[in-house]
Amino acid sequence: MKISKVVSNIPASPTLSITAKVQELRSQGKDVIGFGAGEPDFDTPENIKISAIEAIKEGKTKYTPVGGSPKLKDAVCANIYTDYGLRVTPENVIVSCGAKHSLYNLFLTLFESGDEVLCPSPYWVSYPPMIEIAGATPVIVDTRQTGMKLTAEGVKATITKRTRGIIINSPSNPTGMVIERSELEKIAELCLMHDIIIISDDIYMKILFGDAQFFSIATISPEVAARTFIINGSSKTYAMTGWRIGYCIGDRDVIKAMTRLQSQSTSNPTSFAQEGAIVSLSADQSVVEDRRIIFEKRKDLIVSKILEIPGLDIIPPDGSFYTFPSIKGHLDRFGGANSLAEYLLEKALVAVVPGEGFGAEDHIRLSFATSEKNIIEGLDRIKQVLA
Ligand SMILES: Cc1ncc(COP(=O)(O)O)c(C=O)c1O
Known part of the structure; x- marks a missing residue:
């Protein structure tokens, strides 16, 4: 066919x-040794597993609100305050079936034919195809000459009249690089100047080494926060890749539109997986x-x-x-x-x-x-x- x-x-x-x-x-x-894994080799922590099992026993096995249960959205908001110092409300949050799904919903909601989205390379394999599915064009910003780190120079050189979005993924998959605050500030300035939406995929933010520090571009100013969408989820931090819980935080009108899209595709992420995610975010870390x-x-x-x-x-x-x-x-x-x-x-x-x-x-x-x-x-x- x-x-x-x-x-x-x-x-x-x-x-x-x-x-x-x-x-x-x-x-x-x-006897093959595999270095391909994109997921922690640890098991999901026991308290999280138990909470989902209990949820099933308690009958939490039905549809939840499309964009996630109120309790999980509250837990995400609390976490965003703890981790970023940003105050967001449940209207700024959508929970989806993994961060990949959050990104997919976001790209489809924001971008269309004629739009360009800056994609620092080396990039996570799924960004360019997802941008293309939305009908937009991924524009690659090669960072191999700048120590695998995105620079404001590199961004500036690739901006055109059609640029609508930029992806920030720090720490990055596949390079593990973290972009310094001073560079993010310069990039944010360019985004403000050229009306570019920022997609900040922070899924590896809790796995940092040595002196490396996570800094979120969304925390630079309220103006930058207003044009930033934070992507995160349970997969990498809590070894919950199979649970499929991810979320997006950002402008409430866009979140509402994403929820509409999700309502006509997957509906809510799995009810009892959401219960596990609530415990993952609220329990001892x-x-x-x-x-x-x-x-x-x-x-x-x-x-x-x-x-x-x-x-x-x-x-x-x-x-x-x-x-x-x-x-x-x-x-x-x-x-x-x-x-x-x-x-x-x-x-x-x-x-x-x-x-x-x-x-x-x-x-x-x-x-x-x-x-x-x-x-x-x-x-x-x-x-x-x-x-
Ligand atoms: C950079 C990045 N973003 C998002 C994801 C998606 O994570 P998940 O859909 O499991 O939440 C991955 C998974 O490999 C990733 O590496």
Whole structure:
């Protein structure tokens, strides 16, 4: 049957196809080490699980309001005040089926044909396709020459009369880079000057290393806050990727329009998953810090192992659970990351995500949401087969 043009043009998610390949090899009995994971390898904390089980037992199994239950919206508002110092009300919040869904609703609500949206690269794989589904054009702002960090200079050079939005993702997937406050201030100034809407995807804000500090562009001034949409969710902070809870905070008229869109597609996110999310946001947060410490230790380990491999180079991540090493020293031999990744999977039984899907064919992404044992063994294997 004929597939619509919009859907025909959507590329398959490269991260998900790597996972599928790994599963296939494992089912053949092969001992594959996977660095593809885009999710914490920890389990959802017990108190969160119990709250959802209790919710089911109590019959909280029916439709909730489309944009999320009042209690969850209140918990999100309280969290935004704690984390950002911003006062928002439930009218500024929509809860969706994961942050990806929040972003999808937002892009579809804000952008259309003729609009350009600035997308710093390397970017999270789903931004450009989602912008294109909305009919708009992603305009790539390459940050490889500026240490993988978006700069006001880079933004300025790509603004046109059609620019309507910009994505800020700090800490970033795939680079782990955090953009400094001073740079965000300059970028915000450009957004005010050119009437550009800011989408701040803060999903990795709680996973930070060393001196890196999260700073939200929305907190610069009330004028900047008024044009910023904050995206966050339960997936990465609380190891709840399968629960599918994400949210968007911003201008109430846009949130209302997004809710209308959601009312004609998914309706509410799963009722008892919302109950788990309420507990995740309201309970003691020490588990988040405990896990951050583990991630930081793994980050130090994987960075040191990557630096041992000739031809690879890395800017250590400030946050997230990803490393994004350059493979420049091997480009002559492999041409690009796709063929290097294929080679690693075949010869070393190690799965990495090639950089092409992130807009950087000269890099690969290795997630360290895996054990120290796997990090040591996996990087040793890579070193061996690349030698
Ligand atoms: C930068 C970024 N934003 C959003 C998401 C979506 O998260 P979820 O839909 O699981 O809440 C991801 C997941 O990988 C991500 O890396």
